[in-house]
Amino acid sequence: MSERNTQIRMKRHPAGMVTQDDFELVQSDLPALADGEALVRVKYLSLDPYMRPMMDPVRSYVEPLKPGQLMPGGTVGEVVDSRLDALPKGALVASMLGWQTHGVVNATNARLVDPELGAVSTALGVLGMTGVTAHYGLLELGKPEPGQTVVVTAASGAVGSVVGQIAKLKGCRVVGIAGGPQKCRYVVEELGFDACVDYQAPDFAQQLAAATPDYVDVLFENVGGPVLDAVLQRIADHARIVLCGNISQYNATEPYGLKGMRQLLMHRVTVHAFVIADHRDYWPAAQAELSKWLREGKLKYREDVSEGLPNAPQAFIRMLSGGNFGKQLVKVS
Ligand SMILES: NC(=O)c1ccc[n+]([C@@H]2O[C@H](COP(=O)([O-])OP(=O)(O)OC[C@H]3O[C@@H](n4cnc5c(N)ncnc54)[C@H](OP(=O)(O)O)[C@@H]3O)[C@@H](O)[C@H]2O)c1
Incomplete structure (x- = not known):
């Protein structure tokens, strides 16, 4: 069977503590590529506390989510198809594809991840x-x-x-x-x-x-x-x-x-x-110093990895209750 895209969307605004019923899992065909785009299969999804306030319909620094929208989130993944020279097939990229197994990136919304700097998942945590x-x-x-x-x-x-x-x-x-x-x-x-x-x-x-x-x-x-x-x-x-x-x-x-x-x-x-x-310009120098400290053994990190995209809501709820021990990630593929 050919690959399909799986997404987790916000089904409704949570009332207080977020629950599994606030999410829905949706499957669709893989998106088609235009020139200048690349298709990414997500390896890791980052779960972060900021996603919870985004689920509330209140004024914030970003547009709040509406029911039916894809849950947002940082991802690292592998380019599996490309119409963009800068991101060839096999390249590892960090981007904001959200809670889904596949997504489309372009030259402006994805950055190459150097696997020499550390495990790819660190692009979402200590080096991200x-x-x-x-x-x-x-x-x-x-x-x-x-x-x-x-x-x-x-x-x-x-x-x-x-x-x-x-x-x-x-x-x-x-x-x-x-x-x-x-x-x-x-x-x-x-x-x-x-x-x-x-x-x-x-x-x-x-x-x-x-x-x-x-x-x-x-x-x-x-x-x-x-x-x-x-x-x-x-x-x-x-x-x-x-x-x-x-x-x-x-x-x-x-x-x-x-x-x-x-x-x-x-x-x-x-x-x-x-x-x-708000401080995008600051990222490259900070990432360079963090990766230097990591290589020198001056920085330690710990990850808490949940297996499979369908388990993302459960892992998210657990993190918001202090159940995680280290950077909360989901291994998607
Ligand atoms: N301003 C920004 O740009 C920015 C960027 C990233 C993150 N943040 C914020 O930084 C904070 C930490 O984020 P993170 O990604 O590093 O998450 P994290 O610390 O890896 O995980 C969340 C931790 O928060 C603690 N917690 C949860 N509920 C709590 C409660 N009711 N009372 C006290 N502690 C509670 C838990 O630790 P314990 O078991 O120790 O309580 C839990 O393990 C969050 O508030 C997040 O919104 C802000």
Whole structure:
């Protein structure tokens, strides 16, 4: 039987926590190619927290998804047919093909992946969007100085793990916050953070205070909610908060209020919110430095790979509940 394209689309807007019923699987013929296009068979799909807010019909930095639309997402895959010299058959490319097995790219929306730089999947993680996010947010916005204390939330995850390792390379004291003892052990023993505090522990606030005796100069914030409140109690004068993510609130039906205004004012804190898609020019230099650190063994990464496109919704739901341990990927082919 000839190959067909399989897609996963958003069936309806989720109400609160996303469920399997919010998705539908659709099959169709493979798309035909025009001159200047190449057909890609997807190898890996990246699952990222930003996809959840896109499913809500509210104003954002991108157009929200409408029911029936393909779920978006970063992909790496192999060119299986081409009418474009720059992307010949067999080439590996990174692009944004979304939750599908095949897709069409052109010279402007795909970049060649060099397999010499690392496993192809790293183009979606440590050498891709999440790695660049960590690099940009920490170094361009957080601007940590040697000896300063950097706190990173969702510390074992795709972004957080890279943030903490870069902060260590820059001579900082690095404290992670993660869910559960297993993730915390990994953050300290494998990634080399100075400490990691489990936000699920009953004495989380006391543990955080003990781990930040000189307070927190840079908070790389991925989570929001009560975890952010707890760190604000430890914030240093003139601290920088790099507001990267707010994952604890992506499925929330009632917004969690900002409770730390007093701390922001008293300690003259600067909050830098950013979206890495706004900083395309920054990517090549950051990717070059990240791949150098990777080759030198200075950067470690971990992947959590789910098998098969039909399992993407389940893996996505699991990630949004903290079930992933490392960069969440789906092996598509
Ligand atoms: N601004 C940007 O351009 C940009 C780009 C990429 C990512 N981000 C943001 O960065 C953050 C991390 O993304 P990632 O791709 O690296 O994901 P990730 O950390 O690999 O996976 C998500 C992690 O979030 C934590 N989490 C989930 N629900 C939580 C909750 N209710 N409370 C506390 N922690 C919770 C879980 O870790 P624990 O088990 O440790 O809680 C989970 O493993 C997300 O907020 C994402 O939106 C922003």
